[in-house]
C-alpha cells in the first residue's frame with residue numbers, strides 16, 4: 076500500500092492533521108492507522124452490573140480509538156500558551172494561539188456551535204487571587220462538554236471517512252526508514268508513504284520510546300504531576316466557575332516554595348475512575364446537558380515532580396504511588412478534609428454524615444499514608460489559600476480523592492516544524508511530550524499538516 080501521508084494514531088493530533096491535509100489538498104492519498112476502534116464501536120465493558128471493574132481489554136476503549144484519549148472527556152479547549160503544553164516554544168506564541176483558534180472554529184462548524192467561550196480577560200478575579208498569594212493563569216476556555224465533544228468527533232469522522240483510508244484495530248508495530256520515506260508495519264501487512272506523522276498520545280508512550288530507540292531519535296525525561304481531586308458543593312466555587320468555567324490557579328507554598336495548581340475544573344460534574352495500565356487513579360468530567368449535571372464541583376490539586384539523576388523515570392514514581400493507594404484502598408481512596416487535618420482515616424459513617432455527597436464510589440481511607448508529606452502539606456496549604464477566594468473550600472466535609480496523577484510522555488527531539496531528526500517523520504501531540512491537552516495536540520496536527528502541504 077502506497078500513500079502520500081501516513082498518520083499513526085487517530086486522537087486530536089492525528090484527526091486535525093488529516094482534516095487539514097485533505098481539506099487543503101483533496102488529491103492527497105492519506106492513511107490513518109489506529110490501535111483502537113472507530114467512534115461508534117468504542118464501548119467500555121464496565122456496566123456497574125455484570126462488569127464492575129476494569130477487565131484490562133486488549134485495547135482500552137476509553138483511551139483508544141477515533142477521538143483518542145479525549146473522546147469521552149469534558150471537551151475543554153483551553154486557548155492559551157500558559158498551560159496545556161509547550162507548543163509555543165517551537166512555533167511561537169502568536170502562531171500557537173492562531174492555530175488553537177482555527178481548531179476552535181472547525182469544532183464550531185462541526186457541531187460545537189452554541190457552546191460557551193469563557194475568558195479570563197478583564198476579570199476582577201485576577202486581583203482577588205493576587206491579594207491572596209494566588210495566580211490566575213490567562214486563558215479562553217471553550218467548554219464543549221462530554222456530550223457535544225462526541226457530536227463534533229462524529230461529524231468530523233463522517234466528513235473524513237470517505238476521503239481517507241482508516242485502519243481501526245490496527246496498531247502499528249514498527250516504523251522503518253525507506254529510500255522514499257517510511258514504512259509502517261502492522262500484524263499481517265505494511266504500508267509506505269513519503270511522510271509519516273506519529274501521534275500516539277499517552278497510551279502509545281511505551282511504543283513511542285521503542286520507535287525512538289530504533290530510529291535513534293533523542294529523547295528527554297519529563298515530569299509527573301501528583302495530587303488529589305477535590306469535590307465540594309458547586310455553590311462554593313460558583314463565583315469562579317460561573318464567570319470563567321475553569322480557573323487555572325497556581326499557589327506557591329510558604330513552606331517549600333513548591334507550585335501547587337488547580338487542574339481540570341468540572342462545575343456540577345462527577346468524579347470518575349481512570350485506568351492507566353491497570354492502575355486506578357481519579358479524574359473528573361461534567362456534561363453540558365443540565366439533566367446530567369450534579370450539585371458538586373470537582374477539580375484536581377497537583378504538584379509536579381521531575382527526576383533526572385540517578386533515578387529519571389518520573390512516571391514510574393507516579394505509578395508507584397498510585398499502586399500504593401490501590402493496595403490500601405483497592406482503588407481510589409476518599410477522605411474528608413477534616414479527617415485529614417485531624418490525622419484520622421475517613422469511614423463510611425463519617426462520609427455519610429458529611430454535607431458533601433460523593434459522586435464516585437471510593438474507599439474511605441487516609442491519604443496521608445499514600446502521598447509524600449511534602450506534596451500533602453502543599454495541597455493542604457493551597458486548600459486554605461483557596462478558602463480565602465472561595466470560602467467553604469477548607470470545610471471539614473470537603474472530599475479529597477486520591478490519587479490523581481498526570482503522566483507525561485518523554486520529550487522527543489523535534490525541530491520548529493515538529494519534524495524529528497529524520498526528514499519527513501513528524502512527532503506530534505501528547506506522544507511527543509510537547510503537548511498535553513486537546514487544543515495543543517490538535518494545533519500541533521494542523522501545524523505539521525501545513526508543513527507537509529508546503530512540500531507535497
Ligand SMILES: Cc1cc2nc3c(=O)[nH]c(=O)nc-3n(C[C@H](O)[C@H](O)[C@H](O)COP(=O)(O)OP(=O)(O)OC[C@H]3O[C@@H](n4cnc5c(N)ncnc54)[C@H](O)[C@@H]3O)c2cc1C
Nearest residue numbers: 084086088110139143144145148247276279504505512513
Ligand atoms: C479522562 C480524560 C479527560 C481529559 N479531559 C481533557 C479536557 O477536558 N481538556 C483537555 O485539553 N485535555 C483533556 N484530556 C487530555 C486530552 O485528551 C489529550 O491531551 C489529547 O487527547 C491528546 O491528543 P493526542 O492526539 O496527542 O493523543 P491521544 O488522544 O491519546 O490519541 C492517540 C491515539 O493513538 C493511538 N495509538 C497509540 N499507539 C498506537 C500505535 N502503535 N498504532 C496505532 N495507533 C496507536 C491510541 O489508540 C489513541 O487513539 C483528557 C484526558 C483524559 C484521559
